Amino acid sequence: MRASDLLGRTVHDHDGRPLGRAVDLLTTPGPDGTPVITAVLVAPRHRSRFLGYERPGIQRPWTVNRLARVIHRGVREIPWTEVRWGPDDIEPAAS
Amino acid sequence: MTPDPLRVDFHLLDRQVVDRHGRPVGKVDDIELHIDLDGTATVTALLVGQIALGLRIDGRFGTWLASVGRRLHTDRDPVPLRVPFHHVTDVGSAITLGIDLELLDEPPLERWLRDHVIARIPGARDARQ
Amino acid sequence: MKRALAVTLGILTAIGGFVDIGDLVANSETGARFGMRLAWVVVVGVIGICVYAEMSGRVAAVSGRPVFDLVRERLGPKVALANLAGSYLVTLLTLAAEIGGVALAIELATSVHYLLWVPIAAFVIWVVLWRMRFETMERVFGLAGLALVVFVVALIALDPPWRELGSQALGQASASGEGWASYGFFAVSLFAAAMTPYEVFFFSSGGVEEEWTRKDLITERTNVFIGFPLGGILSLAIMACAATVFAPLGVQVDSIGQTTLPVALALGKLGLAVVILGVFAATFGAALETGLSAGYTIAQYFGWRWGKSVAPRSAARFHTVVLVSLLLGVALLLTTVDPVTVTEVSLVFSAVALPLTYLPILVVANDRDYLGDQVNGRLANIFGVGYLAVILLAAVAAIPLMVITGMGTS
Numbered sequence: 001m002r003a004s005d006l007l008g009r010t011v012h013d014h015d016g017r018p019l020g021r022a023v024d025l026l027t028t029p030g031p032d033g034t035p036v037i038t039a040v041l042v043a044p045r046h047r048s049r050f051l052g053y054e055r056p057g058i059q060r061p062w063t064v065n066r067l068a069r070v071i072h073r074g075v076r077e078i079p080w081t082e083v084r085w086g087p088d089d090i091e092p093a094a095s
Numbered sequence: 096m097t098p099d100p101l102r103v104d105f106h107l108l109d110r111q112v113v114d115r116h117g118r119p120v121g122k123v124d125d126i127e128l129h130i131d132l133d134g135t136a137t138v139t140a141l142l143v144g145q146i147a148l149g150l151r152i153d154g155r156f157g158t159w160l161a162s163v164g165r166r167l168h169t170d171r172d173p174v175p176l177r178v179p180f181h182h183v184t185d186v187g188s189a190i191t192l193g194i195d196l197e198l199l200d201e202p203p204l205e206r207w208l209r210d211h212v213i214a215r216i217p218g219a220r221d222a223r224q
Numbered sequence: 225m226k227r228a229l230a231v232t233l234g235i236l237t238a239i240g241g242f243v244d245i246g247d248l249v250a251n252s253e254t255g256a257r258f259g260m261r262l263a264w265v266v267v268v269g270v271i272g273i274c275v276y277a278e279m280s281g282r283v284a285a286v287s288g289r290p291v292f293d294l295v296r297e298r299l300g301p302k303v304a305l306a307n308l309a310g311s312y313l314v315t316l317l318t319l320a321a322e323i324g325g326v327a328l329a330i331e332l333a334t335s336v337h338y339l340l341w342v343p344i345a346a347f348v349i350w351v352v353l354w355r356m357r358f359e360t361m362e363r364v365f366g367l368a369g370l371a372l373v374v375f376v377v378a379l380i381a382l383d384p385p386w387r388e389l390g391s392q393a394l395g396q397a398s399a400s401g402e403g404w405a406s407y408g409f410f411a412v413s414l415f416a417a418a419m420t421p422y423e424v425f426f427f428s429s430g431g432v433e434e435e436w437t438r439k440d441l442i443t444e445r446t447n448v449f450i451g452f453p454l455g456g457i458l459s460l461a462i463m464a465c466a467a468t469v470f471a472p473l474g475v476q477v478d479s480i481g482q483t484t485l486p487v488a489l490a491l492g493k494l495g496l497a498v499v500i501l502g503v504f505a506a507t508f509g510a511a512l513e514t515g516l517s518a519g520y521t522i523a524q525y526f527g528w529r530w531g532k533s534v535a536p537r538s539a540a541r542f543h544t545v546v547l548v549s550l551l552l553g554v555a556l557l558l559t560t561v562d563p564v565t566v567t568e569v570s571l572v573f574s575a576v577a578l579p580l581t582y583l584p585i586l587v588v589a590n591d592r593d594y595l596g597d598q599v600n601g602r603l604a605n606i607f608g609v610g611y612l613a614v615i616l617l618a619a620v621a622a623i624p625l626m627v628i629t630g631m632g633t634s
Contacts, residue, residue: 002142003103003126004151008195025103027138035101037128037136051298051587052105060590061605064583064612080136109297109304111289111527120526123297143527152301188287188594202541205282205528209540212547218355219537 011042012084019078020044024054026077037080044074097186102123103138111189112143113176114196121202123190124148124175141178147175160183167203176200225425230443232366233434234277234451236509237427239369240420241273242266243453243462244318244510245325245480246567248503251459252483253632254410256475257402263460265411266494269418270456274448275607276419276582277427279589279600281444284428285436287594291428291585292524296434297509298375298584308525310576312518315422317570320553323349324563325507328480332500335590339560346554349391349511353546358433358532361512363512368505370454374498375461378490384468392467409632412618417567418456419615421581433531441598480563518549567630575583575619582615607611 003025011019020042027035047085053059053068054075097167103126111121121143130137146168147159166171176199178192185191213219241247254262280291292311296304326349327341352361391397427447436444465486470477477483480503488496516532523542525529530542557563586608589600600608 001128003128003138004106006128007104009218024105025136026100027103028100029097030137032181035097035103035138037103037138038100041102041104049585052591054117055102055105057592060600061586061609063609064587081134098235109301111293111297117288119527122525124301145526148301150527156305177581187292188289202528205540208544209537213540214537215256216354216536220535221355 006040006085009085011040011078013078014082014084017082019076020074023075034047039077039079040083042076042078043072045072097183101138101152101186106186107138107141107190110186112192113189113193114140114199115184116196117189117191118196119200120178120192120196121176122148125151127177138180140179141183142175142177144175145204146173164204167202167207176202229363231447231450232362233427233430234447235369235454236362236366236451236513237423237430237447238273238451238455239366239506239547240318240426240510240513241269241374241418241423241452242459243369244567245321245328245503245507245563246318246570248325248462248467248483248506249480249564250410250417250567251462252412252414252466252470253477255463256477258407258410258469259397259467259471260389260460260464261395261397262407262410262414263393263463264395265391265414266418266456266459266463268614269415270288270452272415272419272611273423275604275611276585277424277452277465278445278448279585279604279608280424280428280512281431281436281448282441282598283585283588283594284431285440285444286596286598288432289588289594290432290520290524291424291581292521294584294588295581298587299580301572303580304345304525305578307577308521309563310573311421311425311521311581313427313573314420314522314570315514315518315579316549317556317566317573318420318422319511319518319549320556321553321563321566321570322507323553324557324566326504326511327478327557328563329500329504329507332484332503339558342554345508345511346550349508349515350547350550352512353465353515353532353550354536354543356532358430361532362430365505365509365512369509371498372458372462372506372613374487374491374495374502375458375465378487378495378499379461379464379468380609381424381490382465382468382486384464389464389467403629405625405628406536406632408621412569412625413568413632415614415618416578416628418459418623419578419582419611420574421442421577422521424581424585425517425520429516429524429531430449433533435533438598445601466623480564506593508590515546515550519546558586562599565631571626575622577621578615579612582612586612 011022021033022040023043024041025037026039027037051068053065059065107123110123123141124147125142127140130136145160145164149157182192182194184193323346326336326345330341331338438512469486484499487499522545528541529539547616
């Protein structure tokens with residue numbers, strides 16, 4: 001499985017309602033240092049690059065930051081365990 | 096040093112990969128994920144090369160890019176260059192690997208152009224420091 | 225001496241933006257048609273390129289990342305590809321024009337038709353790109369391009385009606401008799417040329433080639449704040465010379481020979497010799513800048529090894545792109561297309577390339593993960609955002625103005 005298979009796909013909640021598209025995958029280091037995905041960043045509308053303004057503490061220049069936030073309003077972090085990828089949910093891979 | 100949380104799209108995808116001496120290896124053109132039976136997903140490798148990039152761009156140009164990348168390979172079933180994530184020592188403005196460039200497979204386009212074009216021109220060996 | 229030579233990267237970069245073959249003719253043409261009424265655009269352009277070249281050089285010095293790395297990682301592979309296509313075409317068309325410009329400069333000196341010189345000029349340019357050290361290249365052609373200072377000398381010798389030129393520049397003089405659309409078209413072209421994207425590609429990649437670090441930020445800023453204003457002054461001197469000699473007679477300027485004429489009038493044969501040397505060095509320097517930039521953009525988009533400090537056989541893809549770009553440039557010229565027209569057409573592609581190049585620079589120049597304490601200050605951001613708005617406006621206006629005015633001919 002590749003990151004590009006998930007990014008851009010529609011994300012659903014437990015009841016199968018669409019939440020938006022996956023725009024980023026958040027990870028944290030696992031026991032052996034490999035990053036483990038903890039959450040999916042979901043945008044209700046656009047699937048364009050975020051320019052980096054979704055990170056806390058990065059907010060200048062003001063105008064560009066505001067614009068980026070307006071375009072990407074409604075973005076949420078959904079915990080990995082709560083994410084459903086629609087009818088053809090992803091299969092665990094043995095690879 | 097690696098940022099926490101590490102963002103797959105923002106911190107990894109499309110960043111420059113360099114070896115331990117800072118020499119360019121390629122871009123992170125895609126990322127290999129592994130999903131366990133219990134649903135745990137981990138980042139296992141960086142994928143580098145036109146074959147991976149072409150699939151992400153899609154459309155006619157992307158397909159063309161991937162097919163050129165495939166044709167340059169000598170293997171029967173070409174795959175992009177795979178850099179296991181445990182080689183990554185730093186994620187910053189570039190992604191630094193702890194190994195030498197020479198330990199990775201040489202990109203086929205580089206090898207082909209070197210052998211057929213560039214190395215045949217006089218003076219191709221000299222660095223101009 | 226070493227200090228003084230450290231600014232040649234900035235000078236060589238500025239040559240490509242202000243006094244390359246397209247600009248040499250365009251500045252003169254503007255002076256002949258509008259007097260100094262468009263001088264303000266050059267000033268606006270100098271400030272704009274200073275703001276963004278400084279940001280790109282600072283990012284390169286602190287993080288080691290040249291401009292097209294930023295474009296790809298901030299805009300993603302698809303939008304970056306649109307920018308790559310636009311930027312590469314601007315760079316390639318300009319490269320073709322500069323090869324023609326070098327050949328035209330030799331034609332001025334020898335009276336042998338320029339098309340015969342095109343293959344020879346291209347070959348010599350390629351040898352320099354293949355063999356010469358980056359620093360030697362930048363010093364030789366940066367300094368030789370300064371021969372164009374002869375335009376400033378010529379202007380003083382011509383003793384123009386300073387008052388009249390001044391009031392034109394300040395917008396107090398009567399209209400030039402040209403339509404607003406032509407005025408707008410020339411304003412947009414001059415601005416786009418001053419901020420042409422290969423300047424930041426070349427400047428930031430040059431910083432990486434020279435292995436700039438945090439310690440070199442002073443060198444970086446000196447390069448920016450000496451190089452580009454110097455380019456702007458040369459540009460204005462050329463415009464003023466044409467405004468003095470051609471405008472009163474109503475002569476139309478459309479060739480490089482005419483651009484050099486005021487110098488010959490003011491300073492005689494010696495002046496003419498110097499100006500031909502200057503045109504040769506400036507076009508040659510701009511050819512090196514665009515030839516390398518063509519390779520830099522493509523190599524940085526794909527993440528290949530690039531640059532002159534590695535042996536060509538270790539950067540085979542980069543050197544192949546440079547070589548193929550030169551050959552494409554020669555092929556384009558041999559269709560007998562006018563080199564100056566070629567640079568005018570490149571404006572279309574600038575409309576795509578400019579906003580998509582400068583936005584990522586502005587964003588990354590504010591990113592503490594990259595720059596730590598060296599992020600943009602308030603002033604750099606005010607100018608940065610302001611210029612981004614102007615760039616967007618110019619990009620939107622460029623194509624309609626081109627169509628209405630038939631590229632400035634009506």
